[in-house]
Amino acid sequence: MNETQKTTAAFGVIALLLLIIGFAQSWNVALGILNLCLISAVMALGVNMQWGYAGLLNVGVMGFAALGGLAAVLVSQAPVAEAWRGNAGGLLLAAMCFAATVFAGIFTYRRVPVGRTRTLALAAVIIAGLFVTRFFLDPTIASIESVNPAKTGFLGGMGLPIIFSWLIGGFVAAGIAWCIGKVALGLRADYLAIATLGISEIIIAVLKNEDWLSRGVKNVTGLSRPVPYELDLQSSAWFVDLMRWWHADALAALADGARSEALKQFAIDGSSIFVKLCYTGLFASVLAIILWLSVRALNSPWGRMMRAIRDNEIAAGAMGKNVTRRHLEIFVLGSAVIGVAGAMLTTLDGQFTPTSYQPLRFTFLIWVMVIVGGSGNNAGSVLGGFLIWLVWIQAEPVGVWLMEFSTGWLAEDNALRLHLIDNAQHMRLLFMGLVLLLVLRFSPGGILPEVVRKRS
Amino acid sequence: MEVLGDITSAVVLLLNFIVVPGLSYGSQLALGALGITLVFGILRFANFAHGDTMAFGTMIVILVTWWLQAQGINLGPLPTALLALPAGILLTVVLLVVTDRLVYRHYRRQKSAPVTFMIASIGVMFVTNGVVRFVIGPNDQRFLDGERFILRARDFKASTGLAEGLSIKVSQGLTIVIAVLLVAALFWFLQKTRTGKAMRAYSDNEDLALLSGVDPDRVVLVTWTIAAILATIAGTLYGLDKSFKPFTYLQLLLPMFAAAIVGGIGNPIGAILGGYVIAFSEVMVTYAYKKVFIYLLPQGLEPEGLVQLLSTDYKFAVSFVILVLVLLVRPTGLLRGKVL
Numbered sequence: 001m002n003e004t005q006k007t008t009a010a011f012g013v014i015a016l017l018l019l020i021i022g023f024a025q026s027w028n029v030a031l032g033i034l035n036l037c038l039i040s041a042v043m044a045l046g047v048n049m050q051w052g053y054a055g056l057l058n059v060g061v062m063g064f065a066a067l068g069g070l071a072a073v074l075v076s077q078a079p080v081a082e083a084w085r086g087n088a089g090g091l092l093l094a095a096m097c098f099a100a101t102v103f104a105g106i107f108t109y110r111r112v113p114v115g116r117t118r119t120l121a122l123a124a125v126i127i128a129g130l131f132v133t134r135f136f137l138d139p140t141i142a143s144i145e146s147v148n149p150a151k152t153g154f155l156g157g158m159g160l161p162i163i164f165s166w167l168i169g170g171f172v173a174a175g176i177a178w179c180i181g182k183v184a185l186g187l188r189a190d191y192l193a194i195a196t197l198g199i200s201e202i203i204i205a206v207l208k209n210e211d212w213l214s215r216g217v218k219n220v221t222g223l224s225r226p227v228p229y230e231l232d233l234q235s236s237a238w239f240v241d242l243m244r245w246w247h248a249d250a251l252a253a254l255a256d257g258a259r260s261e262a263l264k265q266f267a268i269d270g271s272s273i274f275v276k277l278c279y280t281g282l283f284a285s286v287l288a289i290i291l292w293l294s295v296r297a298l299n300s301p302w303g304r305m306m307r308a309i310r311d312n313e314i315a316a317g318a319m320g321k322n323v324t325r326r327h328l329e330i331f332v333l334g335s336a337v338i339g340v341a342g343a344m345l346t347t348l349d350g351q352f353t354p355t356s357y358q359p360l361r362f363t364f365l366i367w368v369m370v371i372v373g374g375s376g377n378n379a380g381s382v383l384g385g386f387l388i389w390l391v392w393i394q395a396e397p398v399g400v401w402l403m404e405f406s407t408g409w410l411a412e413d414n415a416l417r418l419h420l421i422d423n424a425q426h427m428r429l430l431f432m433g434l435v436l437l438l439v440l441r442f443s444p445g446g447i448l449p450e451v452v453r454k455r456s
Numbered sequence: 457m458e459v460l461g462d463i464t465s466a467v468v469l470l471l472n473f474i475v476v477p478g479l480s481y482g483s484q485l486a487l488g489a490l491g492i493t494l495v496f497g498i499l500r501f502a503n504f505a506h507g508d509t510m511a512f513g514t515m516i517v518i519l520v521t522w523w524l525q526a527q528g529i530n531l532g533p534l535p536t537a538l539l540a541l542p543a544g545i546l547l548t549v550v551l552l553v554v555t556d557r558l559v560y561r562h563y564r565r566q567k568s569a570p571v572t573f574m575i576a577s578i579g580v581m582f583v584t585n586g587v588v589r590f591v592i593g594p595n596d597q598r599f600l601d602g603e604r605f606i607l608r609a610r611d612f613k614a615s616t617g618l619a620e621g622l623s624i625k626v627s628q629g630l631t632i633v634i635a636v637l638l639v640a641a642l643f644w645f646l647q648k649t650r651t652g653k654a655m656r657a658y659s660d661n662e663d664l665a666l667l668s669g670v671d672p673d674r675v676v677l678v679t680w681t682i683a684a685i686l687a688t689i690a691g692t693l694y695g696l697d698k699s700f701k702p703f704t705y706l707q708l709l710l711p712m713f714a715a716a717i718v719g720g721i722g723n724p725i726g727a728i729l730g731g732y733v734i735a736f737s738e739v740m741v742t743y744a745y746k747k748v749f750i751y752l753l754p755q756g757l758e759p760e761g762l763v764q765l766l767s768t769d770y771k772f773a774v775s776f777v778i779l780v781l782v783l784l785v786r787p788t789g790l791l792r793g794k795v796l
Contacts, residue, residue, distance in 0.1 A: 368579075436578065
């Protein structure tokens, strides 16, 4: 099989699986899974840029996804005027103090000769800056958080349509990634991994605790939507007409009295599917754009340069490639893509819950997608995103079914049987680990390995 | 006289809320970090599965403890879990050795890059985590029994007549004692025995060690065994002190990495030092010093706020900040570990 056939076959299998879920469980479930598959694929593309193109080990995926989610809140929520009133000055002062601290710090670092004096001066600048900033920030924060804490207690956002947050989420993630990359990219692979893991935890800790910014653990719920609401659809004439046309056969078979009742039910079911389809359309377009750009980038001279750097940093450096700059570039780009996916995810959820960000789900699972799908191959990462998300979701019902089946010989209320069925959902972690280990061992390039084109 | 009393009270306050918790948490971290540092020094990769190895060992200990309790066996004032430790260690050794055979040995023979090992260890992390959650569930488990306190705050107050009490939990005392004994044994082993010397030689220069007839398989086996012992004991002590929850153990991975790197990865003394540095900074940065100042400062000068540098929620973040700082300023760690 050549590459194209293999890719087509692999995606055919995914489509088939989704169809089976659609027929066997419900179309609602299948579309729900598909939407998350699309988001996962975008995230996997971001990680693939960093790891697959450039060999950068970013284990801080969770942090960038959360930043995207924060962007969704900051873009779409209505501004809380009361919180801004009287506090804007304090915020501005605090921001200026912070900026001054950073500049003073950089100045000290650059101008004072290396030695104990520099270390002490730097420490003094940072500590003094911290105190001054907090002097202005603390009362402001207290005042913001005291504004109707049950409902708002934060600054709110810009009140724009949430779809803009996808772009802005990318920019926010890119900005933070630039700062992180500036400091951390000099580290060797293992250290970079541990450092990014730590930084992502810091980002989550900040989001959990800075209530004035993100409402913290009080969560932001009821985010606006880029697609219509189910209830509006059910009461709009064109949608009911659409349902009447779609289900014409089924309706015709019914008695006259039951028809309007059935139509109502069709509209309820249909509206939910329609909303999901709208999301699918949006997510698929984003994925298509990013995928197209990624493929173009990977096949361009820039992409070849990246792979050259990945394969041999020293040789690439000797050829005059600026390794540090390129690393920073790809780190920022990949993180931006993850940020976009994070914003999409929060949009789909309709709420921002900092506590839901856990490294197993948001960092390591994405890594499994990239490794299993095929690192260095864009189609492979997308495939990994689809496949692993499908398995992750379906492992639960399959695990429960498997346990029920294999413990069928035990009594209904047998303690062991109940325990096994109860905990079957945790099988998916085990299963995920096994998949990763098996692929890594027997097919290290993943399902769709990187394609190395020879110059003819 | 009153001034002296105030100063003593302030000291007792700091002992109670900073020194004792810092020492016990630091010992738990140090034992965990020792395991990470040994695996790093000898197998040369950052083992992401170490936190879950700890959870696995602790889980076995808990299960055996429950069984012992059901049999009516206990240790009197000491927690029954101590009796269950050997079983937990044994099964954890089996787990690690089997994992090594099935997973890591292949990559060792292929001479794969450390990154490949690391990704494989993420796979192992998933599997172990899944097993633990599958067997014992994701919830909190408490398995502490026997006496709860060595020294109760109330008794301390009554016997010294001070306003502040000092309490030491059995789990805290046990942690410190066991950590000291274990570390002493480990250093004796590494410095004095033939196998220990072989391990240090292998860690220092693999080729030269092989040339001198060091058996690499044996070194690897012993390393995993020691890692299992340390992980199980550290996990059990942490579980006795706080409580057991699989997710918490995954989270412990980061402070342990931080401890190992801050001290200088690959360097056992560094791991211990790092453990205490991380633990004390976490406790000290998030403690509210208000009461201490009330005792120390003259009346009328008491601070208004809590005098807390960072809120308690940032406890974990503190260790990462230190980690990142050390990585940037002095990547070899405080005690010059292996240069990566």
